Amino acid sequence: MTSTIATSDDPFLSGGYAPVDAERDDVALSVSGKLPDGLAGVYLRNGPNPMFAPKGRYHIFDGDGMLHGLTLDGEGGARYRNRWVRTDGLAAETRRGAAIYGGMANGEFPTPEETGGGPSMKNVANTNVVRHAGRILCLWEAGSPTEVTPALETVGLCDFGGAFSSPFTAHPKIDPRTGEMLAFGYSAIPPYLRYVAIDATGQVTKTIDLDLPAPVMMHDFAITDQHVVFLDAPAVFDFQAFSNGEPIISWKPENGTRIGVLSREGDGRDVVWIDTDPCYVFHFLNASTSADGRTVTVDACRLARMDIGLESEEGSADADAWLHRFTVDLTTRSCRYQQIAELPGDFPRVPAALEGLSQRYGYYASFSSGRPDGGMFDSVTKVDFTTSAAQTHVYGPDQIGGEAVFAADPNGRGEDAGWLLNFVTDQTSLTTDFVVLDAGTLDEVARVHLAQRVPFGFHGNWMPAA
Numbered sequence: 198m199t200s201t202i203a204t205s206d207d208p209f210l211s212g213g214y215a216p217v218d219a220e221r222d223d224v225a226l227s228v229s230g231k232l233p234d235g236l237a238g239v240y241l242r243n244g245p246n247p248m249f250a251p252k253g254r255y256h257i258f259d260g261d262g263m264l265h266g267l268t269l270d271g272e273g274g275a276r277y278r279n280r281w282v283r284t285d286g287l288a289a290e291t292r293r294g295a296a297i298y299g300g301m302a303n304g305e306f307p308t309p310e311e312t313g314g315g316p317s318m319k320n321v322a323n324t325n326v327v328r329h330a331g332r333i334l335c336l337w338e339a340g341s342p343t344e345v346t347p348a349l350e351t352v353g354l355c356d357f358g359g360a361f362s363s364p365f366t367a368h369p370k371i372d373p374r375t376g377e378m379l380a381f382g383y384s385a386i387p388p389y390l391r392y393v394a395i396d397a398t399g400q401v402t403k404t405i406d407l408d409l410p411a412p413v414m415m416h417d418f419a420i421t422d423q424h425v426v427f428l429d430a431p432a433v434f435d436f437q438a439f440s441n442g443e444p445i446i447s448w449k450p451e452n453g454t455r456i457g458v459l460s461r462e463g464d465g466r467d468v469v470w471i472d473t474d475p476c477y478v479f480h481f482l483n484a485s486t487s488a489d490g491r492t493v494t495v496d497a498c499r500l501a502r503m504d505i506g507l508e509s510e511e512g513s514a515d516a517d518a519w520l521h522r523f524t525v526d527l528t529t530r531s532c533r534y535q536q537i538a539e540l541p542g543d544f545p546r547v548p549a550a551l552e553g554l555s556q557r558y559g560y561y562a563s564f565s566s567g568r569p570d571g572g573m574f575d576s577v578t579k580v581d582f583t584t585s586a587a588q589t590h591v592y593g594p595d596q597i598g599g600e601a602v603f604a605a606d607p608n609g610r611g612e613d614a615g616w617l618l619n620f621v622t623d624q625t626s627l628t629t630d631f632v633v634l635d636a637g638t639l640d641e642v643a644r645v646h647l648a649q650r651v652p653f654g655f656h657g658n659w660m661p662a663a
C-alpha cells in the first residue's frame with residue numbers, strides 16, 4: 198500500500214513534511230565517517246505519515262503513525278526499515294480506499310457504514326515509540342498504545358492484560374533503577390487525570406485517579422525516584438466550542454497553572470498542587486528529588502502559552518519554548534523558575550540511565566538563530582547544569598533535525614559518554630541522513646545516507662541490542 202498524497206499545498210504535507218509512500222528495507226547503507234564500534238541496536242522513530250489525502254483540514258497530529266528504524270550492527274553496518282502502524286482506523290480507511298476520519302482541526306466522525314465495524318475515532322499511534330517489558334509500543338495520547346513486533350509488524354492495541362485501557366501518554370518514563378514504566382492518561386471526561394505504574398514485567402501495579410478543576414491537554418510529565426510531577430496548565434478542552442466549529446482546546450490563563458507532586462509510594466491522597474505563573478510545557482527534560490525529600494527540581498521547555506495551530510495557521514510568536522528549571526519547595530509549597538539556556542528549542546532529552554535522577558547534562562533541539570518564529574530545528578544544544586554553559590551543534594546549511602536521542606557507549610564512563618542520534622533532512626535536496634554526534638564534544642562522527650527521505654516527525658528511542 199502506498200500513500201495517495203502526491204502533492205499538497207498544506208505546509209505539513211509538503212517539503213520535508215510530505216508523507217513517503219513506500220515501506221522499505223534498505224541494507225548495507227552507505228556511511229560517511231565511522232559508526233561507533235560496539236554500538237548495536239535500533240534507533241526507532243515515530244511520526245505522522247498519512248496514507249490517504251485528509252478529509253478537510255489536516256493537522257500534523259492526525260497523520261497515521263509510521264515507524265522508521267535504523268539498525269546498527271556495532272561493526273560499522275547500518276540498515277533501514279519503515280512501516281506504517283497498521284491501526285484499526287487505518288484498516289477501516291484502507292477498506293474504503295479513502296480517509297474517513299476527521300481530526301484535531303476537523304471534528305467529523307464517520308458513519309458506521311463507513312467504518313465497517315472499525316473504531317469511531319482513529320488512534321493514529323504516531324507520537325512516540327518505546328520498548329518496555331518485551332513490548333514495543335507506539336503511543337498516541339488520546340488512546341491505548343499499539344504494540345508492534347521488532348520487525349515493525351503491528352500486533353494491535355495493548356491494554357496491559359485488561360488492566361489499563363484508558364488513554365495513555367506518549368511520554369511514559371522508564372525508571373532505570375526499578376525497570377518500572379510510569380505513565381498517565383488525561384481525558385475530557387472524569388477522571389480527568391489517571392496515573393499508572395507498570396512493573397518491569399509489564400504488569401500494572403497501581404492506578405490513581407486525580408482530580409483536576411477542568412479537563413486539560415497534558416502532553417508530558419516527569420518522574421523522580423520518589424515523586425511524579427504533573428503540570429496542570431490551562432489548555433482546556435471545550436467540546437461545546439468544538440461542536441460549533443471552534444478549536445477543541447482553548448488557552449485559559451485565568452484558570453491558573455499548577456505543578457502537582459505525587460508520592461510514588463502513596464495512594465494519591467498526598468498529592469500537592471503548587472501555583473506557578475501561567476505557562477505550558479510540551480516536554481520535560483527530567484526531574485529529581487533532593488536527598489532530604491523537600492525539594493523537587495524540574496527541567497522543562499517552558500512556553501508562555503500553548504498554541505498548536507488550531508486558532509490560526511501561523512500560531513503565535515509567544516508560543517515558543519525555552520529550557521527552564523523549576524525548583525519546587527514542598528515544605529513552603531512554593532515554586533520558582535529560571536531560564537537555563539539562551540537558545541529557544543524543545544524536544545529535550547537526558548540519557549535513559551538518568552531518568553528521574555539528577556543530571557549534569559541535557560540536550561535539546563534548538564533554533565541556532567535564536568529566532569524560533571517560523572524556523573525549524575537546525576541544531577542540538579547541550580547544557581551543562583553545573584556550569585550553566587551551553588554548546589550548540591548546527592547540522593549544516595539547510596539541514597533540519599528533530600529530537601536528538603542519547604545512546605550510551607556500552608564501554609564508556611561518564612554521563613556524556615555516548616552519542617546523539619537523529620534523522621537530519623536537507624531542505625534543498627529533500628534527502629535524509631541518520632547523523633551520529635559524539636555526545637561529549639558534539640562533533641559529528643558518522644552519517645548514514647538513506648535511500649528515502651524520513652518525513653519530519655515526533656519522538657523516538659534507542660533500543661540497544663540485548
Ligand SMILES: [Fe+2]
Nearest residue numbers: 367416480656
Ligand atoms: Fe511529545
